[in-house]
Amino acid sequence: xxxxxxxxxxxxxxxxxxxxxxxxxxxxxxxxxxxxxxxxxxxxxxxxxxxxxxxxxxxxxxxxxxxxxxxxxxxxxxxxxxxxxxxxxxxxxxxxxxxxxxxxxxxxxxxxxxxxxxxxxxxxxxxxxxxxxxxxxxxxxxxxxxxxxxxxxxxxxxxxxxxxxxxxxxxxxxxxxxxxxxxxxxxxxxxxxxxxxxxxxxxxxxxxxxxxxxxxxxxxxxxxxxxxxxxxxxxxxxxxxxxxxxxxxxxxxxxxxxxxxxxxxxxxxxx
Amino acid sequence: xxxxxxxxxxxxxxxxxxxxxxxxxxxxxxxxxxxxxxxxxxxxxxxxxxxxxxxxxxxxxxxxxxxxxxxxxxxxxxxxxxxxxxxxxxxxxxxxxxxxxxxxxxxxxxxxxxxxxxxxxxxxxxxxxxxxxxxxxxxxxxxxxxxxxxxxxxxxxxxxxxxxxxxxxxxxxxxxxxxxxxxxxxxxxxxxxxxxxxxxxxxxxxxxxxxxxxxxxxxxxxxxxxxxxxxxxxxxxxxxxxxxxxxxxxxxxxxxxxxxxxxxxxxxxxx
Numbered sequence: 001x002x003x004x005x006x007x008x009x010x011x012x013x014x015x016x017x018x019x020x021x022x023x024x025x026x027x028x029x030x031x032x033x034x035x036x037x038x039x040x041x042x043x044x045x046x047x048x049x050x051x052x053x054x055x056x057x058x059x060x061x062x063x064x065x066x067x068x069x070x071x072x073x074x075x076x077x078x079x080x081x082x083x084x085x086x087x088x089x090x091x092x093x094x095x096x097x098x099x100x101x102x103x104x105x106x107x108x109x110x111x112x113x114x115x116x117x118x119x120x121x122x123x124x125x126x127x128x129x130x131x132x133x134x135x136x137x138x139x140x141x142x143x144x145x146x147x148x149x150x151x152x153x154x155x156x157x158x159x160x161x162x163x164x165x166x167x168x169x170x171x172x173x174x175x176x177x178x179x180x181x182x183x184x185x186x187x188x189x190x191x192x193x194x195x196x197x198x199x200x201x202x203x204x205x206x207x208x209x210x211x212x213x214x215x216x217x218x219x220x221x222x223x224x225x226x227x228x229x230x231x232x233x234x235x236x237x238x239x240x241x242x243x244x245x246x247x248x249x250x251x252x253x254x255x256x257x258x259x260x261x262x263x264x265x266x267x268x269x270x271x
Numbered sequence: 272x273x274x275x276x277x278x279x280x281x282x283x284x285x286x287x288x289x290x291x292x293x294x295x296x297x298x299x300x301x302x303x304x305x306x307x308x309x310x311x312x313x314x315x316x317x318x319x320x321x322x323x324x325x326x327x328x329x330x331x332x333x334x335x336x337x338x339x340x341x342x343x344x345x346x347x348x349x350x351x352x353x354x355x356x357x358x359x360x361x362x363x364x365x366x367x368x369x370x371x372x373x374x375x376x377x378x379x380x381x382x383x384x385x386x387x388x389x390x391x392x393x394x395x396x397x398x399x400x401x402x403x404x405x406x407x408x409x410x411x412x413x414x415x416x417x418x419x420x421x422x423x424x425x426x427x428x429x430x431x432x433x434x435x436x437x438x439x440x441x442x443x444x445x446x447x448x449x450x451x452x453x454x455x456x457x458x459x460x461x462x463x464x465x466x467x468x469x470x471x472x473x474x475x476x477x478x479x480x481x482x483x484x485x486x487x488x489x490x491x492x493x494x495x496x497x498x499x500x501x502x503x504x505x506x507x508x509x510x511x512x513x514x515x516x517x518x519x520x521x522x523x524x525x526x527x528x529x530x531x532x533x534x535x536x537x538x539x540x541x542x
Contacts, residue, residue, distance in 0.1 A: 031414040076415070097411070106417030140368070143302040144347070146377030148415065 022088045023120055026051075026097070027112040028080045033147050033260065034107055038071040038080065047071075047108060051082065054103040058096050059086055066122040068267040069129050072219070074259035076148060078132075079111070079266040083122035091115075122267070128195060130212040130265035133225045133257060138205030149206065150225075150261035156232030158201060161209075164231040165197040167242035168211075168224060175248040177224050178217035190217050190248075197224075210265070221262055226255030293359045294391055297322075297368070298383040299351045304418050304531065305378055309342040309351065318342075318379060322353065325374040329367050330357055337393040339538040340400050343490070345530035347419060349403075350382070350537040354393035362386075393538070399466060401483040401536035404496045404528060409476030420477065421496075421532035427503030429472060432480075435502040436468040438513035439482075439495060446519040448495050449488035461488050461519075468495075481536070492533055497526030 028051065036044035040052060048065050055063045068081040093113040100110050119125075134149040136142055137156045142149070171193040178190050196212040209225055227244065230236040236244075244252045299322065307315035311323060319336050326334045339352040364384040371381050390396075405420040407413055412422045442464040449461050467483040480496055498515065501507040507515075515523045 029414050031417065101412055106412060106422075107414050109412045109414050111411045140382045141372055141377060141380045143300050143378050143380050144419065146302065151377075 018085070020088050021085050022091065022115045023083055023118050024086050024091075024093070025081060025083045025112075025114050025116045025120060025122065026110050028082060028108065028110055029078050030076060030080065030108045031106075031147065032071060032074050032076045035073065037073040037075070038067055038069065038077070040065070047077075047080075048082070050104055050108060051100065054100045055084070055096070057103060058099045061087070066124070068122045068126050069216075069264045071262075071264050072259050075262045075264070076260075077264040080264055081122045081126070081267045081269075083116065083120055120269070125269050126215075126267050127270055128212055128214055128268040129216060130196075130210065130268075131216070131221045132263050132265050133209040133211075133221060133261050134202075134263070135207045135209070135225075135229065135257075135261060136205050137207050142204075145206070147260055148263070150229075150258050152229060152233070154233050156207065156229065157234070158199060158207065158232070160234075160238045161199045161207070161228050161232040163238035164228045164241045165199065167245055168194050168197045170194060172245060173248055174217060174220055174245070176245055176250055176252050177220045177227070178250070179219045181218065192216060192220070199228075219256060222257045222259065223253045223255075225257035225261070227253050229257065230255050289356070291359050292356050293362065293386045294354055294389050295357050295362075295364070296352060296354045296383075296385050296387045296391060296393065297381050299353060299379065299381055300349050301347060301351065301379045302377075302418065303342060303345050303347040306344065308344040308346070309338055309340065309348070311336070318348075318351075319353070321375055321379060322371065325371045326355070326367070328374060329370045332358070337395070339393045339397050340487075340535045342533075342535050343530050346533045346535065347531075348535040351535055352393045352397070352538045354387065354391055391540070396540050397486075397538050398541055399483055399485055399539040400487060401467075401481065401538075402487070402492045403534050403536050404480040404482075404492060404532050405473075405534070406478045406480070406496075406500065406528075406532060407476050408478050413475075416477070418531055419534070421500075421529050423500060423504070425504050427478065427500065428505070429470060429478065429503070431505075431509045432470045432478070432499050432503040434509035435499045435512045436470065438516055439465050439468045441465060443516060444519055445488060445491055445516070447516055447521055447523050448491045448498070449521070450490045452489065463487060463491070470499075490527060493528045493530065494524045496528035496532070498524050500528065501526050 030047050035047050038047045040046050040049040048067055052063055052065055063084040065082045065084050071077055097110040097113045136145050136149040136151045139153050141151045171191060173191050175190040193214040194211065198210055200208045202208055211221055227236065231238050301318050306318050309318045311317050311320040319338055323334055323336055334355040336353045336355050342348055368381040368384045407416050407420040407422045408427045410424050442462060444462050446461040464485045465482065469481055471479045473479055482492060502509050
């Protein structure tokens with residue numbers, strides 16, 4: 001019997017209590033173009049569904065995945081993290097990763113596989129997530145970025161994009177930027193703590209927005225990028241971002257950046 | 272009447288002799304994944320066919336394209352060059368490029384459009400072409416490079432890859448590396464002048480082979496990369512490349528690198 005309060009939030013239960021079972025963590029990259037999002041969902045092809053099926057074939061039994069970030073349809077990931085329980089006996093993690101990669105095809109890649117503490121949970125142990133959003137800001141498009149960057153041909157003012165980030169840092173109610181879950185009551189909190197938000201100029205017209213927070217609510221990054229890009233092209237003013245955030249009014253942010261420019265970057269855990 | 276001997280090789284004829292007509296040069300990038308190669312070909316979707324159709328819609332009349340590099344099915348281009356004749360009156364090049372990009376979709380992008388000298392021909396005026404071939408050499412694949420890099424999980428020795436380049440530089444008969452055109456007689460020359468060939472380490476396991484030559488014969492770059500990768504993984508020796516080249520025997524180069532790692536880089540012209 002453990003008294004660690006983190007375990008209370010662990011839906012899969014503690015692997016520690018089950019002999020012969022270990023908890024496994026996978027770090028996974030995927031091109032989300034072909035998937036109906038991360039989370040398993042009946043009748044459509046999702047990343048988690050595809051991964052779980054491959055793991056079941058390789059391990060010989062069904063797994064239940066915990067997922068760090070529930071990316072939407074069309075959204076990519078560089079360092080998504082999932083965890084699950086597996087039988088310890090004969091477990092070959094490198095071989096499992098290779099086999100899963102072969103089964104899943106080129107759109108999904110297991111980058112790392114490790115046995116972790118029995119109380120590790122990809123979703124509930126995470127202390128922060130980072131996302132990146134890439135904008136291609138130049139008159140001509142780039143076929144090689146068509147799947148991973150939002151092409152915005154009209155000029156964006158980088159100083160305005162940067163100025164618009166400041167009011168987002170810190171702990172705030174992000175209701176203006178978030179889609180409420182269906183049937184969610186008014187008591188569902190949209191308060192999140194943004195640790196960092198900045199734009200980088202990667203050259204050749206590529207602008208990348210990096211944002212890190214304890215957690216994100218639904219459509220938060222795409223709504224923030226939509227507003228900031230409107231600021232960058234002069235439709236909104238950087239000085240208005242604080243008031244828009246404070247208003248708590250989703251109608252104040254009409255532009256939602258398309259999903260294909262978004263990528264879950266990394267997920268942070270204690271230690 | 273011009274006496275420039277280059278015009279003798281110009282199949283479209285000199286635009287100079289036709290009043291009201293100008294010659295146009297487009298620089299084009301494309302993701303070749305969805306195309307049956309560059310050259311127009313009945314019954315299949317090609318880059319040149321798609322471009323020519325879009326140009327006809329925008330310009331209101333059919334165009335005949337001259338193409339600098341006839342890339343194969345699945346091969347990409349960063350700086351492909353095409354030329355054609357168009358009516359001078361009311362010609363809006365920037366508008367044409369925008370409209371063609373909108374029609375062609377995200378896989379093709381006109382990067383630049385310019386009126387050039389009447390005797391310019393994308394194919395026959397070119398003095399060199401460069402190609403790049405990207406290998407992803409690490410144990411785990413990368414979903415974002417799945418369409419543009421050859422994933423080779425077994426370790427490659429970069430010094431051997433580099434050593435293997437030396438015997439390729441200069442003017443040589445490249446019959447060992449080239450597929451003869453169907454029905455071509457023994458008199459078809461496979462002599463090409465390679466100006467530069469080198470491997471770059473781009474980090475994260477990405478190795479890029481850059482090669483520049485006056486011209487290339489069919490499958491030449493992919494065959495060279497196939498041999499060099501076999502050298503890099505120890506199946507062949509760098510010291511054997513010169514003899515393999517000199518043998519003029521296509522059977523000596525059994526590995527042909529897959530097309531999706533290949534990209535036509537730039538095309539050079541006088542002046």
